[in-house]
Amino acid sequence: MKTQVAIVGAGPAGLMLGHLLRAEGIEAVIVERASPDYVLGRIRAGVLERTTTDLMDRLGLGARMHAEGLPHDGFHLADGERLIRINIAELTGRQVMVYGQTEVTRDLMAAAAGRGLEIVYDAADVALHDVDSDTPYLTYAKDGATHRIDADFLCGCDGFHGPSRKAIPASVATAYEKLYPFGWLGILADVPPCNHELIYANHARGFALASMRSETRSRYYIQVPLDEKVEEWPDDRLWDELATRLGPEAAAHITRGPALEKSIAPLRSFVFEPMRHGRLMLAGDSAHIVPPTGAKGLxxxxxxxxxxxxxxxxxxxxxxxDAVAGYSDKALARVWKSERFSWQLTKLMHRFPDSDAFDRRMQVADLDYIASSIAAQTTIAENYVGLPL
Known part of the structure; x- marks a missing residue:
């Protein structure tokens, strides 16, 4: 097969890229190692910046998002006793949208066939070849046969563990990584959220987050040590801990229910430079990872x-x-700013194992300053709602 652009990965980044190219009449084929059901089974983020919602609208695929999504004018920081509201609409003139990444993926998948976007699912052993030449190609196995796609460009949207980044020689690349000494234990439940906006809480016992996927489905997280086991957290214990960490105002409105899903995710910051080598371009998690604090990943x-x-x-x-040559530098400029925001918010809201009483008082002082300073709130709001492209 021959195409102009071969995309590895049918998550939201690969699908969005394919749609944007097809809208301009550019040939594109997506190769995905998993099945459609598996792709849709991934439980991921749910807060969309204006950048993301604008792209959906540009493609004419935003109708369900606007009908079912929840526009948010702000969010809260909490210190265990009080809620500090960051009014992003008032401070920036923009909103964010709560609409699950799974739903974005579903909308993009559903429109693919009708818009001429070909997706090959269940493609095993995907490998990228000759990426630094003018004739790159990829191979994959399916139905007992090996297949080849020749393309002008290969685009790696295949996540942190995919093959695309590994096709760039270590001699021309630099990876920056920070691993955090804790994870997030999350619970998904069909209960109404405790607040109509997100709450990021810093408590002496650790971080907590109250989030949602809809007006009837809630997503909560607490910070736990990396060696913690999900089995050690029955539902009642987790709900009790959430009530403590989120503080009395939020706790009074928590509705408890059985877990639909419960898991522990580690946290890391990661950036890979450059995001282009020859005819191979990286996008999304294949090139960078941010802690989920701040909702920057998607x-x-x-x-x-x-x-x-x-x-x-x-x-x-x-x-x-020149546009292709400049892609990496342009993308990385925004990547590092988002990495900075996620890193700073993670430091502000979490308890680190090596932190002492002084560190704790510095966090409290930071939150006190944010509560009383419009300038500090504006800085946070500008980053949370998304920096300009």
Missing amino acids: NLAMSDVHYLSQSLIDYFKRHDS
Whole structure:
């Protein structure tokens, strides 16, 4: 098979990239190692920046998002006793949208066939070849046969563990990584949220987050040690801990219910440079990971896709090779700013094993300052709602 752009990974980044290219008449094929049901079974983030919602609207795929999503004008920081509201609408003139990543993926998948976007699911042993030449290609196995796709460009949207990043030689790349000494224990339950906006809580016992997927489905998290086991947290114990960490105002409105899903996720910050090598371009988690504090993962992938799609459109429609050459630097400038925000918010809201009483008082002082300073709230709001492209 021959195409203009071969995309590895049919998550939201790969699907969005494919749709944006097809909308401009550019040939694109997506290769995905998993099945459609598996892709839709991934439980991920749910807070969308304006960048992401604008891309959905640009493609004419935002109707369900606007009908079912929850626009939010703000969110809360908590210190165990009080809620500090960050009014992002008032401070920035913009909103965020609560609409699950799974639903974004579902909308993009459902529209693919009708818009001529070919997706190959259940593709095993995907490998990228000759990425630093003018004739790159990828291979995969399916139905007992090996298949090959020749393309002008390969785009790796296949996540942290995918093969795309590994196709870039270590001699030309640098990886920056920070592993955090704790994880998030999350519970998904069909109960109404305790607040109509998100609450990020810093408590002496550790971080907690009250989030939601809809007006009837809630997502909660607490910080736990990396060696903690899900089996050690029956539902009642987890609900009790959430009530303690989120503080009395939020606790009074918590509705308890059985867990639909419960898991522990580790946290890391990771950036891989460059995001382009030859005819291979990386986007999303294949190039960077952020802690979920601040809801940047999906949105940062979408800003990558915005830059990447524009560079490829400029190349194919206007024969502009400089756009492709500049993709990595342009994307990384925004990546590092989002990494900084996620790292700072993680430091502010979590208890670190080596922190002492002084560190704790510094966190309290920071939260006191944020509560009383419009300037501090504006800085947080600008980053939370998404920096300009």
